[in-house]
Amino acid sequence: MESTSMRDRPDDMPKVELLPGVDDAHPVHPVTMSEWLAALPHPSATFSFENNILSVVAINSSFRRYFDPTMDEAVKPAHAAEWRNRIVQYVQSARDSESFELRRDGVLGPEYFHCTLGRLPELEGRPNLFLFTALDRTSDRAIEKNLRRELLxxxxxxxxxxxxxxxxxxxxxxxxxxxxxxxxxxxxxxxxxxxxxxxxxxxxxxxxxxxxxxxxxxxxxxxxxxxxxxxxxxxxxxxxxxxxxxxxxxxxxxxxxxxxxxxxxxxxxxxxxxxxxxxxxxxxxxxxxxxxxxxxxxxxxxxxxxxxxxxxxGVLKEAQRRFSVESRLRDALAQGGLTLAFQPLIHLQTGEITGFEALARWNDDELGDVSPTEFIAVAEESGLITPLGRWAAYEAAQALSRWDAKFGQPLPVGVNVNLSPIQMARDDVASMFEEALRYSGISGNRLTAELTESAIVADPEKAKKLLFALKDLHMPIAMDDFGTGYSNLASLHSLPIDILKIDRSFVSSMLEDRDKEIMVRTILSLAESLGLHVTAEGIETQQLAHALQNLGCWQGQGYYFARPMAEADAFDYWRARWNFETV
Known part of the structure; x- marks a missing residue:
């Protein structure tokens, strides 16, 4: 169909004018009720209600097709009685209009109609008339059903x-x-x-x-x-x-x-x-x-x-707790809510401080002090271990840089940073350490990477490439929790490892448990034959420190020397013991 622009519109267009009144807007047309209903495209009918009897006054062909009022009562479907009852209820009420939905069984399945009822003007001496219309909403309901099926x-x-x-x-x-x-x-x-x-x-x-x-x-x-x-x-x-x-x-x-x-x-x-x-x-x-x-x-x-x-x-409470920890940890990483604590590493033969192990600590406004065991496990499960590990590496390197600036020259100590097996699998760890060293301006030999045996066992080839990449940065490498995993002599010999850390489960009870003492002696002997240093974890008494000193252990850490401390306290601790102190 061609469109006509306003400029090309002909001058003889019919004039459209609204009449001022409603009642007298048009002359009365001699049109019957049936003819009015026949002009409607949807099922329509008028009814009268007198002496408690509902009577049909006029219907259109569409109404006859769907709601045939002349059908024998014995074969009428259930919906036939429903719309009749709704009309009677409406007539007996005082409402001006009403609407409801009607379902009927069609040839192709259920059909749905939106029905409306209204009162026609009253005529003196004649029964009141009521107008019934029904809009077919079957296709709308089918669309709604399909959309709902897709949503569900x-x-x-x-x-x-x-x-x-x-x-x-x-x-x-x-x-x-x-x-x-x-x-x-x-x-x-x-x-x-x-x-x-x-x-x-x-x-x-x-x-x-x-x-x-x-x-x-x-x-x-x-x-x-x-x-x-x-x-x-x-x-x-x-x-x-x-x-x-x-x-x-x-x-x-x-x-x-x-x-x-x-x-x-x-x-x-x-x-x-x-x-x-x-x-x-x-x-x-x-x-x-x-x-x-x-x-x-x-x-x-x-x-x-x-x-x-x-x-x-209680399991659900534990899950809810993990969810809370994960949510709060995500915020803490974004807003700088975590801190590093530093536990000294002591040379057992001289008593000098050779370095510190950096340990993540978290005190949350809502959760309070959260154990590293808890939030690190949540971080590994949720994928937050990567940003957590990166934060720890950068912060440890920056702490060394700040100590150097405070002392006026590089301190003769380093910091050990722990690596999670999951972080090793998912992150570019070598690039992370390279950036941490470059941003802080410290040399690679002052930042030691600590990894567990399980990290190597999970993917030996990938771990080997990573370790050699770290050696290119001149970083020492320590194997943490040694003795609890599945390492063998061949892997130790082929990997560029510098330090073995004996797990505290062997060290803390070695004086009372002969088997544990034998395990510690064996590790020390193995390390000596491979040219590796050994650090003993979990030293809590002077007696234990002396026993390890006599066995020739290189380095130790534990509560006997000091608990993990804040960055400033760690610097003061090192300065107080800088010259010399015996074990």
Whole structure:
């Protein structure tokens, strides 16, 4: 259709003018009620109600097609009585208008109508008339249903998502008969090593793996159980439990059996490992969301233990505590809320301070003093260990730089910085230390990297490349907690390690435990043959310090010498012992 611009509009356009009144706007047209209704495209009708009898006055063809009032009472569908009853209720009320939704069974499925009722002007000597209209909303409801299905389901596996899972549970609890002694359980399933599949084979292979796992899980469940995908690689099962924990464990075994044989992806066969946690409701009235959270708390423990975990009282509080610690730690890292404490390293033969070990400390306004054991574990689990490790390295190097400036020349001490195995796997550690040294202006031989045996065992080749990169920066390397891991002589000989730190579990009780003393002697002998220095941790008495001194141990640290202290106190401590002090 061609458009006409305002400039080209013809002069003989009809004049449009609104009349001032409403009642007398147009002359009365001799149009019947039926003719008025026939002009409406949707089902419409007028009714009268007199002597408690509802009568049809006029209808249009659309109304006849959907709401035939002449149909025999014996074959009328259920909706026929519903709209009649709604009209009678409205007529008997004092309301001017009313609307309601009506559902009827059509040839292609359910049909939905938005119905309205209104009173027509009263005519003297005639019964009151009422206008009924019905707008077909079937297509709208179908669109709403499809959108709702998309919102409540996972697009990849077609399983319910987290929101849909909650609605499925509510529906089962409301509309399914339950025995008096019945309860329900939630089984949470976390696919282990799923991220490696994505990284190695690509996201398409990861999607294929999830689809296959979903099919296997569904095939292992009983009728009435609900399977959902509630996260990236997290699934959950809602199960009715007539026999409590035994039913739940039976389902768990079926799940493990279903995932026990490998899945073929491309030309590879991949074994799917999973962590499973269970939570059982105390009663059918318990909030399902709470039970889901309990199951997820249990599965987190299962990821660490490698076993099926059943939720215990207090586990959810522990999970909530970890969440609070993670949230507050994230803020603390962003806002400079952590500090470094420094514990002296003492030369056992001369009593001189050879350096300090830098240890992260955190006092939070809401949580108070948080143990390093707690917040470092949370940092490793949440991925915050990378920024935490970088902060510690930069801050330790800057502390040395500040001490040098205060003393007027470089101090003859260094600082040891701990490396997490997870940080080594995820971060460019060599680049981190190079930046820390460059920004602070100190030499590499004053910053010692401490790593554990487990960090080397996890990926020996990657660890070897990292250690040689650190040696290029002239940094000493210490193996922490030596004796508790799985290192062998070949790895010690091939890696550029300078210091072995004997774990405190051997040192602290070596005077009372003959086996521990033999272990300490063996490590000292091994280090001597390999040309390595040895540091003993956990020295808490003078007797223990003298025993290690007599065994020829190079260096020690522990509460006997000093507890970890603030940066300024550490400098004063070094200055007070600078010249000499015997052990």
């Amino acid at each position: 389901s996972d697009g990849l596996t077609a399983l319910p998502n987290r929101t849909g899972f909650g609605e499925e549970i509510d529906d089962r609890l409301r509309n399914t008969p339950w025995p008096d002694n019945a309860q329900f359980g939630i089984i949470a399933i976390d696919l282990s090593r799923f991220s490696r599949v994505n990284e190695s084979l690509g996201p398409m292979a990861g999607d294929e793996l999830l689809i296959t796992v979903a099919k296997r899980l569904k095939s292992s469940l009983r009728q009435g159980d609900v399977l959902a995908r509630i996260g990236g690689n997290d699934f959950a099962v809602f199960a009715r439990l007539n026999n409590g924990l035994s039913d739940a464990l039976h389902i768990v075994q079926r799940i493990r059996d279903a995932l026990s044989y490998p899945i073929r992806l491309s030309d590879l066969q991949i074994r799917v490992d999973c962590a499973i946690g269970c939570a059982l409701s105390l009663s059918l009235s318990e909030d399902p969301d709470d039970v889901v959270r309990k199951a997820q708390a249990a599965v987190k423990i299962a990821k660490r233990s490698g076993k099926v975990e059943i939720y215990r009282n």
